[in-house]
Amino acid sequence: MxxxxxxxxxxxxxxxxxxxxxxxxxxxxxxxxxxxxxxxxxxxxxxxxxxxxxxxxxxxxxxxxxxxxxxxxxxxxxxxxxxxxxxxxxxxxxxxxxxxxxxxxxxxxxxxxxxxxxxxxxxxxxxxxxxxxxxxxxxxxxxxxxxxxxxxxxxxxxxxxxxxxxxxxxxxxxxxxxxxxxxxxxxxxxxxxxxxxxxxxxxxxxxxxxxxxxxxxxxxxxxxxxxxxxxxxxxxxxxxxxxxxxxxxxxxxxxxxxxxxxxxxxxxxxxxxxxxxxxxxxxxxxxxxxxxxxxxxxxxxxxxxxxxxxxxxxxxRKLFDLKIENATYPLLGHDYVIDIGMNRLEVDEEDHNNFWYSSRILDQGDLSTYYGYETFDASGYTIVPGKVHPETMKSVDVLNKLKIESLLKSGYTYIRVADIPKDMLKSPFPIHIIGSKFEIPEFNIEVGINPTFLLEKDGNIEYAVINGFLIDIDKGPADFGNAMIYR
Missing domain, CATH: 3.40.630.10 (Zn peptidases)
Structure with a gap:
């Protein structure tokens, strides 16, 4: 029974x-x-x-x-x-x-x-x-x-x-x-x-x-x-x-x-x-x-x-939006291999109905116990600082006619624009927009800065990190959010 x-x-x-x-x-x-x-x-x-x-x-x-x-x-x-x-x-x-x-x-x-x-x-x-x-x-x-x-x-x-x-x-x-x-x-x-x-x-x-x-x-x-x-x-x-x-x-x-x-x-x-x-x-x-x-x-x-x-x-709590592993970082005449973890932080627009991204490096060094929504093994790649394009564009509209990937391939991650609209909060292009008098700071990889740099292999720039988004330059940006505007 x-x-x-x-x-x-x-x-x-x-x-x-x-x-x-x-x-x-x-x-x-x-x-x-x-x-x-x-x-x-x-x-x-x-x-x-x-x-x-x-x-x-x-x-x-x-x-x-x-x-x-x-x-x-x-x-x-x-x-x-x-x-x-x-x-x-x-x-x-x-x-x-x-x-x-x-x-x-x-x-x-x-x-x-x-x-x-x-x-x-x-x-x-x-x-x-x-x-x-x-x-x-x-x-x-x-x-x-x-x-x-x-x-x-x-x-x-x-x-x-x-x-x-x-x-x-x-x-x-x-x-x-x-x-x-x-x-x-x-x-x-x-x-x-x-x-x-x-x-x-x-x-x-x-x-x-x-x-x-x-x-x-x-x-x-x-x-x-x-x-x-x-x-x-x-x-x-x-x-x-x-x-x-x-x-x-x-x-x-x-x-x-x-x-x-x-x-x-x-x-x-x-x-x-x-x-x-x-x-x-x-x-x-x-x-x-x-x-x-x-x-x-x-x-x-x-x-x-x-x-x-x-x-x-x-x-x-060990996730990053983007984790770069095993990248070579030249510093003071020596090469170091490091991992870099970065997050895409949301900034609300004034009406709090939408947002844009202002990314930051959250940690660097040995991040082998951390993970990324997106992880890129940069073994064999060297971190290269981005440059400012030598020409100042008259307006943002000009950027629509430029091949941004070609600029990235040439090492440019910033482009000057003389007339940036006051209500423009972010760059819709995978390149930072800077004002005519803005000076970019000396390049360093350090916690708290905006993650923007290039990855070079055998003398060729193949990838760009722009505002914490990884871009395969030959394929173009996928799921890119925004770059920054520095006036």
Whole structure:
């Protein structure tokens, strides 16, 4: 009899896992149907969300409440759907420059509002009531910064509740007495899964609720759901999942929400190759969060072994946008072989709707334990400083007629322009634009400078690094962002 029961339990587990795999694959395959097309860039604003929220306010399926205001008076909305006993609370963008999950929330809402997946949605909404609080920090989102208008990191304000946004989050959590809480963030694209070159595209944490890092049923349930979500991400971004250190932070919302009795699941959206606007990561959020909600509704997460949580690799931070290995660097009459790691740092435009790159060398020397989204082995290549083209161009328009690759091949990485438009922030060409009186500094490879140099082999310049972008001069620039303007 015991063997028969064990077999039935095993069969039921396999059947449930197969069901969840089916919905995951279907969600991934049909995603474009539900993707909210109006939110296609990271620098989204509060005003862009209001027409979408207004539509849900008119729908009988949803309950929409204004639950507070930001410091600058922007309304905070809670969007709820479902009638089940299990309360699931999801909030996003408590850091204003972390919008990936906000986009995914509106994809999820589109899915829930559709006429598809009726059996799966019935299973979710009869078992769970879902509550979404998108863009908790709209003032920070307005200027694409982490902190709110008060300069407070909302995620470190769970005790003093100094900010109105923090008080809203605490009040909603308490009023719902939520069973599960999804704390949705973005992390640096330079995190990698420990001891691998793969970016930590998604990272998780079931926060500790005390210094001893004890695991009770509440935290254990969060760990089990994370293990389930990890399995989903591995299908679409294998090896690209990390796990945050779980040291207790007594001021953090995630740690306290865990302590208050809600199974808190921290999700951090990191980097993905060639996904500057994080749209593939947005899709992974959509698929994994919906699948997690489904397994919560079915209760299948309960059978997941806790020890699987610790097997997820820890987050590390050893990624560069570009890593040059084994380059020969002539210095004071001697040749040295070094690695160079550089990152393309984003600079917001004045309206915070777009950005440009101002790259920096982050480290140099032996970088054998570091990785790059792009790595170039420069063995046999010598670093050569770029020159200023001897002719001063009258206007930027002239550059459209020049063969920039030929200039790079001849050793020029800077070109003078007499009349640079005042509103021009960056060079769209793979060569720096400098003013008629600007003098370039003495060339050195050192941490903190803009990475611009040439790579020469057997007397021929074959590659250029311009503002941290590697260019094969014979093939021309691929996926080039911008060069700099120095007036």
């Amino acid at each position: 015991n063997l028969k029961l064990a077999f039935l339990a095993l069969f039921a587990g396999i059947f449930c896992t197969a069901q969840e795999n089916d919905i995951t694959e279907s969600l991934y395959g049909t995603y474009d149907k539900y993707r909210e097309a109006s939110l296609d860039k990271r620098r989204i604003k509060h005003r862009q969300l209001q027409p979408l929220i207004a539509e849900y306010r008119q729908s009988p399926k949803f309950k929409v409440q204004t639950v507070g205001e930001s410091i600058e008076g922007r309304k905070l909305s809670l969007i709820s759907i479902g009638s089940g006993k299990t309360e699931v609370f999801l909030w996003s963008q408590m850091h204003g420059d972390e919008p990936t999950a906000t986009q995914a929330i509106f994809d999820i809402l589109n899915f829930l509002d559709s006429d598809d997946f009726n059996d799966e949605k019935r299973a979710i909404l009869e078992s769970c009531t879902l509550h979404f609080l998108p863009m908790l920090n709209p003032d920070g989102a307005e200027v694409f910064q982490r902190r709110n208008r008060l300069g407070v990191d909302i995620n470190r304000d769970a005790l003093q509740l100094q900010s109105p946004e923090s008080r809203v989050l605490k009040r909603i959590r308490d009023s719902l007495d939520a069973d599960f809480g999804f704390n949705l963030h973005d992390q640096s694209t330079y995190y990698n899964a420990e001891r691998t070159q793969k970016p930590a595209t998604i990272s998780y944490l079931a926060p500790a609720y005390n210094y001893e890092k004890e695991v009770n049923e509440v935290r254990g349930n969060a760990m089990k759901v994370i293990v389930f979500m990890n399995g989903i991400i591995q299908k679409y971004a294998p090896g690209q999942v990390g796990r945050y250190n779980d040291d207790f932070e007594p001021r953090a919302f995630g740690d306290n929400i865990q302590k208050w009795g809600t199974s808190a699941i921290l999700i951090e959206s990191g980097g993905y190759p060639n996904d500057v606007e994080k749209q593939e990561i947005r899709k992974l959020n959509y698929v994994s969060i919906l699948s997690a909600i489904y397994t919560i509704a079915k209760g299948n997460y309960k059978d997941i072994p806790l020890e699987e949580y610790e097997k997820i690799p820890e987050n590390d």
